[in-house]
Amino acid sequence: xxxxxxxxxxxxxxxxxxxxxxxxxxxxxxxxxxxxxxxxxxxxxxxxxxxxxxxxxxxxxxxxxxxxxxxxxxxxxxxxxxxxxxxxxxxxxxxxxxxxxxxxxxxxxxxxxxxxxxxxxxxxxxxxxxxxxxxxxxxxxxxxxxxxxxxxxxxxxxxxxxxxxxxxxxxxxxxxxxxxxxxxxxxxxxxxxxxxxxxxxxxxxxxxxxxxxxxxxxxxxxxxxxxxxxxxxxxxxxxxxxxxxxxxxxxxxxxxxxxxxxxxxxxxxxxxxxxxxxxxxxxxxxxxxxxxxxxxxxxxxxxxxxxxxxxxxxxxxxxxxxxxxxxxxxxxxxxxxxxxxxxxxxxxxxxxxxxxxxxxxxxxxxxxxxxxxxxxxxxxxxxxxxxxxxxxxxxxxxxxxxxxxxxxxxxxxxxxxxxxxxxxxxxxxxxxxxxxxxxxxxxxxxxxxxxxxxxxxxxxxxxxxxxxxxxxxxxxxxxxxxxxxxxxxxxxxxxxxxxxxxxxxxxxxxxxxxxxxxxxxxxxxxxxxxxxxxxxxxxxxxxxxxxxxxxxxxxxxxxxxxxxxxxxxxxxxxxxxxxxxxxxxxxxxxxxxxxxxxxxxxxxxxxxxxxxxxxxxxxxxxxxxxxxxxxxxxxxxxxxxxxxxxxxxxxxxxxxxxxxxxxxxxxxxxxxxxxxxxxxxxxxxxxxxxxxxxxxxxxxxxxxxxxxxxxxxxxxxxxxxxxxxxxxxxxxxxxxxxxxxxx
Ligand code: ZN
Numbered sequence: 001x002x003x004x005x006x007x008x009x010x011x012x013x014x015x016x017x018x019x020x021x022x023x024x025x026x027x028x029x030x031x032x033x034x035x036x037x038x039x040x041x042x043x044x045x046x047x048x049x050x051x052x053x054x055x056x057x058x059x060x061x062x063x064x065x066x067x068x069x070x071x072x073x074x075x076x077x078x079x080x081x082x083x084x085x086x087x088x089x090x091x092x093x094x095x096x097x098x099x100x101x102x103x104x105x106x107x108x109x110x111x112x113x114x115x116x117x118x119x120x121x122x123x124x125x126x127x128x129x130x131x132x133x134x135x136x137x138x139x140x141x142x143x144x145x146x147x148x149x150x151x152x153x154x155x156x157x158x159x160x161x162x163x164x165x166x167x168x169x170x171x172x173x174x175x176x177x178x179x180x181x182x183x184x185x186x187x188x189x190x191x192x193x194x195x196x197x198x199x200x201x202x203x204x205x206x207x208x209x210x211x212x213x214x215x216x217x218x219x220x221x222x223x224x225x226x227x228x229x230x231x232x233x234x235x236x237x238x239x240x241x242x243x244x245x246x247x248x249x250x251x252x253x254x255x256x257x258x259x260x261x262x263x264x265x266x267x268x269x270x271x272x273x274x275x276x277x278x279x280x281x282x283x284x285x286x287x288x289x290x291x292x293x294x295x296x297x298x299x300x301x302x303x304x305x306x307x308x309x310x311x312x313x314x315x316x317x318x319x320x321x322x323x324x325x326x327x328x329x330x331x332x333x334x335x336x337x338x339x340x341x342x343x344x345x346x347x348x349x350x351x352x353x354x355x356x357x358x359x360x361x362x363x364x365x366x367x368x369x370x371x372x373x374x375x376x377x378x379x380x381x382x383x384x385x386x387x388x389x390x391x392x393x394x395x396x397x398x399x400x401x402x403x404x405x406x407x408x409x410x411x412x413x414x415x416x417x418x419x420x421x422x423x424x425x426x427x428x429x430x431x432x433x434x435x436x437x438x439x440x441x442x443x444x445x446x447x448x449x450x451x452x453x454x455x456x457x458x459x460x461x462x463x464x465x466x467x468x469x470x471x472x473x474x475x476x477x478x479x480x481x482x483x484x485x486x487x488x489x490x491x492x493x494x495x496x497x498x499x500x501x502x503x504x505x506x507x508x509x510x511x512x513x514x515x516x517x518x519x520x521x522x523x524x525x526x527x528x529x530x531x532x533x534x535x536x537x538x539x540x541x542x543x544x545x546x547x548x549x550x551x552x553x554x555x556x557x558x559x560x561x562x563x564x565x566x567x568x569x570x571x572x573x574x575x576x577x578x579x580x581x582x583x584x585x586x587x588x589x590x591x592x593x594x595x596x597x598x599x600x601x602x603x604x605x606x607x608x609x610x611x612x613x614x615x616x617x618x619x620x621x622x623x624x625x626x627x628x629x630x631x632x633x634x635x636x637x638x639x640x641x642x643x644x645x646x647x648x649x650x651x652x653x654x655x656x657x658x659x660x661x662x663x664x665x666x667x668x669x670x671x672x673x674x675x676x677x678x679x680x681x682x683x684x685x686x687x688x689x690x691x692x693x694x695x696x697x698x699x700x701x702x703x704x705x706x707x708x709x710x711x712x713x714x715x716x717x718x719x720x721x722x723x724x725x726x727x728x729x730x731x732x733x734x735x736x737x738x739x740x741x742x743x
Contacts, residue, residue, distance in 0.1 A: 046070025051112055057443070057457055058116075058478065058495065061435035065132035068117055072136035075109045079143055082106055086152040096163065099156060100172075101484050108485055108539050114140065119476050123461060123499060124437055125468045148186045157183070171709035175538055178546060181333065185321060194320055201317045208310050212296075212303055213658035216651070219301030220267045223291050224251070227263045227284070235280040236263075244271060267291060276386040285383035293644060296651035303651040304624035310657050312621035327616040330663035335548040335670070335712045339613055342666045346609045349602055349669065349726060350638055353735050356599030361640050364388040382641060389597050397593040399586065405512035409576035410462055410502065413518050416572030417525055420562055423689070424696030425529065425704075427455065438465070440504070446532050456481075456532035459497040462521075463504035463511060473500045473520045475527035475556075480545055483537035494543060496531045498524045510576055515590065518572075519563050526559030527552075535705035546708025549660070550667040554712065555704060557675030561732075564594055567687060598733030600639075602669075607638035609666040612656055616663035673729045674716060678703075680728035681720060 046066035050059055052074075082102065117133050147153060161176045183189075187198040226248065227233055233241060238258065247264035248256035256262050265271055265288070275288050296303040314326040323329040327339045336342050365380045368388050373379035380388065418429045426449045434443040440463050446456040459478075464471075479495035486492035502517045513521070531543030540546050562568045566587060573582035611634040615627055622630070631650050636642040643649075655661040678699070685691045702719045716724055727737040 048074045051116055052109060057432075057434045059435055060437040063116070063120070065128045068113065068120075068129075069132050069136055072113050072140060075106075075113055076139055076143055079106055079110065079147065083147065083150060083152070086150070086156050096160060100160065100175075104482065104484060104538055104540065108480070108482065110140065110144070111539075112479075115476065115478055119478065119497060120437070122470045122474070122476070123465075123468070123497075125470070148183060149188050151188060154180065154183050154188050171536060171538070171541060171706075174709065174711070175541060175546070178333075179540075185329070185333070187321070190320060198317065198320050201313050201320075205310065205313050205317070208306055208313070209658045212306055212310065213654050215301050215303050215306070216296040216654055216658075219296045219298070219303075219652070222301065223267050223295075225265045225284075225287065226253075227265060228261060230261065232281055232284060233261065233263050233279070235278045236274065237278060240271070240274045240278075247271070267295065276383065277390045278387070282383065285387060286381070289383040290644070290646070293647045293649055294651075297648035303657070304628075304648070307650055307657055308622060308624040308627055311615060311618065311627060314616065314662065315618065315621065325617045325619060327613050327663040330616065333548065334664065334667075335551040336666070337713075339617060339663075342609065342670070343613060345673070345726060346606045346666065346669070348738075349730070350606045352726075352730050352737055353599045353602040353606070353733075356735050357603045357640060358599075360597050360599050361385075364392060367392060380641075382644065385600075385641070389600075393593070393596050397589050397596055399515075399589050399593060401514040401516075403586070404515045404573075404582075404590075406575050406577070407573040407582045408513040408515065408518050409574075410505075410511040410513055412574050412576065413513055413521060413572060414460070414462075416568070417522055419571065420568055421525065421529060421559075422449065423693060425533065425700045426450065426693070426697055427529075427533070428452070429458075432457065434459075437461075440465075454493065456494045456496070458495070458528055458532055461497060461499045462502060464501040469499070469501070471501055473498075473524055475499075475524045475531070477531045477544060480531070480539040481534040481536065481542040482539040485539060491537070492539075494532050494534055496528045496543075498528050500524065512576065515563070519560050522563050523556045523560035526556035529559070529700075530555040530704050530707065533700055533704045534707045535701075536707045536709035538709070541707055541709040543707045548712055549664060550670045551674065551712035553667070553671035554674045554678065554716075557671055558678045558699075561675060561679035564591060565683070566591075595732065595734030599735055602730070602733050602735065603639050605669050607635050609669060610634040610638055611650075612661070612665040613663060615650070615656070669729075672732075673726045674712075674724050676728040676732045677720065677724050677726075678716070680731075 046064070046069055048067065048071040050063050050067045051071040113136070117129075117136075120129055121133065157176060157180055161180060187195065187202070190198050227244075233244075241258040241261075241263060244263035244265055245256040245258045245261065247266060248262050251264050253262050253264070256264070265275065265284075267288070272288050272292060276285055279285050311326075314329075318324070318326040318329040321329060323332070325339075331337075331339055331342070361380065364385065365375075368379045368384060369375055373384070422428055428447040428449045429444045430447055432443045432445045434457070436443055436459060438461065441459050441461045443457060443459050445454050446458060447453065448455055461469075476497045476499065477494070478497055479492065481491060481494045483491045498521070500517065500521055502511050502513050505511050527544060530547075534542035536542045544552060563572075569587055569590070570581055574580065611631045614630050614634050618627075618630070628648060628650060632643045632647055635647070650656070655665060661667070682692055682695060685695065698719060703715045706715060713723075730737040
């Protein structure tokens with residue numbers, strides 16, 4: 001944990017959002033067992049039923065790119081027919097609940113094609129899948145966009161929404177409200193010039209975002225620095241020297257070696273971050289830090305005017321839709337009530353964290369001074385903080401991945417995770433013999449502990465396969481719960497996949513996980529149980545579907561909190577050879593590592609919240625320089641060390657200008673507040689296992705099961721008996737909280 005001074009990005013790398021528009025796809029057939037069925041009846045046209053049948057175990061070993069293409073064709077034809085029927089205004093033919101069911105089915109089938117295509121591309125990449133997807137993807141994107149812009153669809157929904165229906169369930173009302181809202185925010189209600197202008201803005205924004213990301217990338221690549229003398233790499237670890245020597249060989253220094261150099265330094269994060277952490281050459285750290293702050297800010301790769309244009313277009317778009325600012329538009333679809341509400345939370349976090357951050361800074365200054373650095377601020381510049389923080393951490397925490405890995409063999413960690421989930425949620429995992437997409441993948445049935453009835457299916461794909469599987473970790477919802485779309489009148493059961501990238505077992509040695517990988521596994525399981533234990537009836541509200549952007553990480557961060565729970569760690573961590581538990585002093589150091597430099601980390605997060613909201617709360621178009629001044633003003637007001645005058649970090653802040661975090665960066669802090677507060681409800685039970693199990697059942701039925709069918713604030717209040725409080729999140733980072741808190 002802890003914030004990386006180079007990284008303006010997220011604190012977690014999770015990619016479980018279901019609203020992602022998929023743009024790539026592919027899978028490989030190399031692992032597929034020769035299927036007798038396939039060989040006997042070759043089907044050059046592809047079989048849509050393989051993907052669309054309502055079974056709760058998909059035939060992963062038989063789905064081919066051809067089937068994907070055939071399915072897309074069928075589903076799109078159905079969609080077009082529905083759109084035509086709605087547009088022809090056949091009164092009564094498509095209305096009321098029957099229309100809603102038709103729309104649910106249509107959504108589900110499109111989502112299935114998208115989801116599976118994404119899944120195969122992410123886990124089994126190959127040219128065959130890529131070309132299949134390249135063929136169908138533009139058609140699907142075009143259809144989804146036309147659907148979202150269709151007046152006929154909106155009119156049909158409005159008719160249902162306005163109909164007098166005294167027994168309408170709250171969840172159905174919410175579904176109608178959110179569907180209509182998303183159409184209005186897509187500009188469907190605009191007319192004439194406003195509609196034309198809205199479309200033009202959307203097109204320009206899409207192009208500008210792509211241009212922003214590309215320019216930042218190109219700019220980062222233009223900078224490099226060659227170190228020719230060993231003194232210049234003093235302090236740098238061996239793997240960094242190997243990496244930079246390899247870069248040197250690629251760039252014309254054929255004789256470069258890790259031992260003797262030369263070493264080719266770039267602004268790639270894997271090269272630049274370790275310099276700030278470990279290089280004893282202060283001037284090298286300064287050079288890297290200053291270069292980083294100018295990424296995307298200098299010709300020919302200058303994002304300044306593009307950034308200002310994006311901000312201005314967003315404001316104009318918000319105004320067309322009836323909002324005062326873009327931040328108000330962003331918050332309209334989120335859990336947080338308002339911009340003021342988020343800023344008030346941020347202010348309280350700043351007030352609470354500043355004394356600790358000051359202490360942390362003073363201790364780093366003293367450490368630097370003792371090592372001969374200048375006294376005061378001069379001794380601890382932006383390029384010194386991370387270096388001295390690492391030295392401090394080595395002394396206070398002093399744990400490396402390799403110290404911990406032997407205690408976290410994958411099977412032990414998974415057993416510990418299953419045991420925790422079973423204890424809290426009243427379920428049971430049972431290994432199932434089902435077809436998968438790779439021999440490493442395991443399938444499990446999730447059973448109701450009380451009566452062994454099947455609730456759902458989950459696949460776990462733990463190991464890295466660099467040639468065919470993308471990096472990172474994620475949960476992929478594959479089939480959503482639905483009351484109407486099941487077979488034989490029974491609700492359809494959910495299916496999900498958890499994908500991670502830890503090292504595979506080698507020569508009888510099991511996969512030994514880093515502590516971060518264990519945390520990630522728990523995190524993704526948190527998303528998975530949200531999806532798998534859904535009880536909402538409509539697939540658009542089941543599990544993670546329909547959950548507000550800033551609340552999606554609540555169930556995942558809740559579950560990953562447990563890796564820092566002492567009794568859970570005691571059960572979970574066993575030496576893979578001796579069976580010995582993790583020693584108590586190591587557990588204490590792990591806990592110290594969690595909150596190391598926590599005050600400074602929270603201030604950094606708060607600074608980004610403020611900067612993001614300030615930029616997106618402007619009420620008039622500003623020049624780039626004014627926006628930089630606004631952003632740097634927020635940084636200066638929040639963190640002890642003011643930004644350098646040349647700081648142009650906005651020019652490479654892709655989260656805000658090429659990602660989905662515009663006026664939404666606060667979501668990291670927001671979800672942290674919710675999750676740590678929910679977790680605290682369990683630690684307050686002081687280890688009473690029976691009480692934990694009772695509270696866990698409430699967590700399952702009151703928060704996870706309703707999924708997107710109830711507003712998350714309502715769910716949280718019901719579970720906790722009050723509004724969320726940031727006290728637990730502050731304590732998590734070592735910050736004592738003021739007596740009275742509450743969002
Ligand atoms: Zn996540």
